[in-house]
Amino acid sequence: MKVSKKYYTCDSQEKCQILESGLQLSPVTIAYETFGKLNSDGNNAILICHAFSGDSHVASVYEDAPEDTAPGWWDFMVGPTKGIDTDIYFVVCCNILGSCMGSTGPGSINPATKKPYGLDFPMVTIGDMVNSQKQVLDYLGVKKLHSVIGGSVGGMQALEWCVRYPEMIRSAIPIATTMRHSALAIAFNEVARQAIMVDPHWNKGDYYHNPGPDLGLAVARMIGHVTYLSDEAMRRKFGRKLQDKEDFSFNFEANFQVESYLRYQGSKFAKRFDANSVLYITKAADYFDLADNVNTEESLQDLQGSHSKFLVISYTSDWLYPTYQAKELVQALKRTGQDVSFCEIEADCGHDAFLIPDPRLSKLIGGFLNGIENS
Amino acid sequence: MKVSKKYYTCDSQEKCQILESGLQLSPVTIAYETFGKLNSDGNNAILICHAFSGDSHVASVYEDAPEDTAPGWWDFMVGPTKGIDTDIYFVVCCNILGSCMGSTGPGSINPATKKPYGLDFPMVTIGDMVNSQKQVLDYLGVKKLHSVIGGSVGGMQALEWCVRYPEMIRSAIPIATTMRHSALAIAFNEVARQAIMVDPHWNKGDYYHNPGPDLGLAVARMIGHVTYLSDEAMRRKFGRKLQDKEDFSFNFEANFQVESYLRYQGSKFAKRFDANSVLYITKAADYFDLADNVNTEESLQDLQGSHSKFLVISYTSDWLYPTYQAKELVQALKRTGQDVSFCEIEADCGHDAFLIPDPRLSKLIGGFLNGIENS
Numbered sequence: 155m156k157v158s159k160k161y162y163t164c165d166s167q168e169k170c171q172i173l174e175s176g177l178q179l180s181p182v183t184i185a186y187e188t189f190g191k192l193n194s195d196g197n198n199a200i201l202i203c204h205a206f207s208g209d210s211h212v213a214s215v216y217e218d219a220p221e222d223t224a225p226g227w228w229d230f231m232v233g234p235t236k237g238i239d240t241d242i243y244f245v246v247c248c249n250i251l252g253s254c255m256g257s258t259g260p261g262s263i264n265p266a267t268k269k270p271y272g273l274d275f276p277m278v279t280i281g282d283m284v285n286s287q288k289q290v291l292d293y294l295g296v297k298k299l300h301s302v303i304g305g306s307v308g309g310m311q312a313l314e315w316c317v318r319y320p321e322m323i324r325s326a327i328p329i330a331t332t333m334r335h336s337a338l339a340i341a342f343n344e345v346a347r348q349a350i351m352v353d354p355h356w357n358k359g360d361y362y363h364n365p366g367p368d369l370g371l372a373v374a375r376m377i378g379h380v381t382y383l384s385d386e387a388m389r390r391k392f393g394r395k396l397q398d399k400e401d402f403s404f405n406f407e408a409n410f411q412v413e414s415y416l417r418y419q420g421s422k423f424a425k426r427f428d429a430n431s432v433l434y435i436t437k438a439a440d441y442f443d444l445a446d447n448v449n450t451e452e453s454l455q456d457l458q459g460s461h462s463k464f465l466v467i468s469y470t471s472d473w474l475y476p477t478y479q480a481k482e483l484v485q486a487l488k489r490t491g492q493d494v495s496f497c498e499i500e501a502d503c504g505h506d507a508f509l510i511p512d513p514r515l516s517k518l519i520g521g522f523l524n525g526i527e528n529s
Numbered sequence: 530m531k532v533s534k535k536y537y538t539c540d541s542q543e544k545c546q547i548l549e550s551g552l553q554l555s556p557v558t559i560a561y562e563t564f565g566k567l568n569s570d571g572n573n574a575i576l577i578c579h580a581f582s583g584d585s586h587v588a589s590v591y592e593d594a595p596e597d598t599a600p601g602w603w604d605f606m607v608g609p610t611k612g613i614d615t616d617i618y619f620v621v622c623c624n625i626l627g628s629c630m631g632s633t634g635p636g637s638i639n640p641a642t643k644k645p646y647g648l649d650f651p652m653v654t655i656g657d658m659v660n661s662q663k664q665v666l667d668y669l670g671v672k673k674l675h676s677v678i679g680g681s682v683g684g685m686q687a688l689e690w691c692v693r694y695p696e697m698i699r700s701a702i703p704i705a706t707t708m709r710h711s712a713l714a715i716a717f718n719e720v721a722r723q724a725i726m727v728d729p730h731w732n733k734g735d736y737y738h739n740p741g742p743d744l745g746l747a748v749a750r751m752i753g754h755v756t757y758l759s760d761e762a763m764r765r766k767f768g769r770k771l772q773d774k775e776d777f778s779f780n781f782e783a784n785f786q787v788e789s790y791l792r793y794q795g796s797k798f799a800k801r802f803d804a805n806s807v808l809y810i811t812k813a814a815d816y817f818d819l820a821d822n823v824n825t826e827e828s829l830q831d832l833q834g835s836h837s838k839f840l841v842i843s844y845t846s847d848w849l850y851p852t853y854q855a856k857e858l859v860q861a862l863k864r865t866g867q868d869v870s871f872c873e874i875e876a877d878c879g880h881d882a883f884l885i886p887d888p889r890l891s892k893l894i895g896g897f898l899n900g901i902e903n904s
Contacts, residue, residue, distance in 0.1 A: 277777075336768075337766070337769070337787040338760045340787050341763065341788075344792075345751045345791065347781065349724055351781070352748055376716075376720045376723060380717065385712075388711065388713050393712055394818065404552075404651070406648075406722065409815075410712070412712040412715050413719040416720065441784075473848070
């Protein structure tokens, strides 16, 4: 099984997107990948929503991109006979609006100026991302989602799907996510944004024809990366191990392995990701509030009378979206009468645990999806 | 009771400081303040060691600096009849070596070049800081420390004092500190250092005659500041409260109060602190390892046979140096036969809790110090 990245573009004025900010965005292109086959009733689809820096390449390898041989970011989960079984389900994954991996974002060409948008790109919300995904599913002929699944910012999209299009949703699996960012999560995002915006190469977002803010972006990624790990995992993986020598260098080179690891992660990210997309997506995550109509005219009340089933998953060592926030979500969903299962998985690897191959997660998701099919 | 900042300078070649790196530093000036009177036996002294960005101004107000009317950083703790009672004890607080608040640091003039050291300043360790404080105490005629007390990086100094000069120490109170930085703590320090070093105004540390890396320094402080708070305290203090308006601005201005607070803290810090001092002091903290002779030829074994009493204090919501690390310290001290009391204080305000007026802390420290006197 190999896959191709495809693109859906909406440029008809009436269909194109009115954003939550009130601004209009056109054209909108969404990169997406599909796995398995849609049945004739259009109701065996599963939408997977990726996290902050992810993309549509959720599984398999590309058949038409020989230079990109890496399997998708959730390849252990998605495929024939896997937790999300592509022999049974038609799986769709879209790159989010505002990103830089094929969908329209701040690095795309602004038709009004013929130059990249930069900061002229309108602010987008999790709701706007969901609306653009809805257009792709309509185009593909999907009538009903067997499930909408996502971790982290992907989990926010899964939840937003449930309040915007409850009639389309049979089940949802929000993983390592939250109903709304805490002050701590906003704080980390704001520090990351500042790290980018103080880099003079950022140039108020207008850097696409010059060297970009790679150094600031690398620092932003280092901050993010620390929040995706955990104290325990970092002790296990790095502890106080030194990089090359048996003794300290007594200078500002990377002495400890953890320093060198973070520097590497930062500069690697700066090569592949657009700094402005970091700004837009982190802001969308900060704005997201599932039950607050400051953010959305929809709210949890829209779930009343829907019959979606929820599987909420958290991780013991996730301190970005800790288990207490998952429990708040479970309680909020239950108050609207939803059928909610909750599972806290014991894992020491922090927020990013859902990205690490784990048969427990595959079985949990596979079992839940089978249960939905049978009900 | 008012106070003056004083300066001790050592510039005699034989007394001056051989650093742990093997390099020599001369002259060394240490800014210090004293409170109360040293008795004729020179044994009623208490040394207070300040944290990362602190200074010698631990209590009272200056008698000779009319523009600086702020009371010292631990004024609630230090003074007549307070937890650390200056009617009884002769209290000394020194600005640490490598800092920028009066003691020799990277912003001081290098006698070899007549210019500020910048990165020519040698790396200093917690042990080097302690040795320079020892010279000040010798100069003042202090024979014995009734106690050596410090929080955070100040707690590291207090512990280092106990292994370097056990014969001088009657008791020690390490607060909200650790025997050694975890990978997580090193990671946060490294991200802060990178934030400074990627600012082009940093200019490899040579910025003293030009505008400095204020933007990078502000980001570094924002990172630090988040680690000094806690999820709980930030929820209580900020939650998702908006700054000015009732709705989102849909731009990259500070929408949430927590964003605006962090920006303010960052830029305020950049006005008062030297970026190179942040680099040197964070590195010293990362290198510190109480029981590892990679760091110091001294070790916990040097405590064997000493009769110091320890009061180890941690805070429930401190996730920079969590209670489990305080317990590791307690166990390590006990293994060498020390008399150790341990207290975990319930507080939701994170690592910085020890800087916030709290009668529980004053009574705890006051009671412990009285007990030492009577033994």
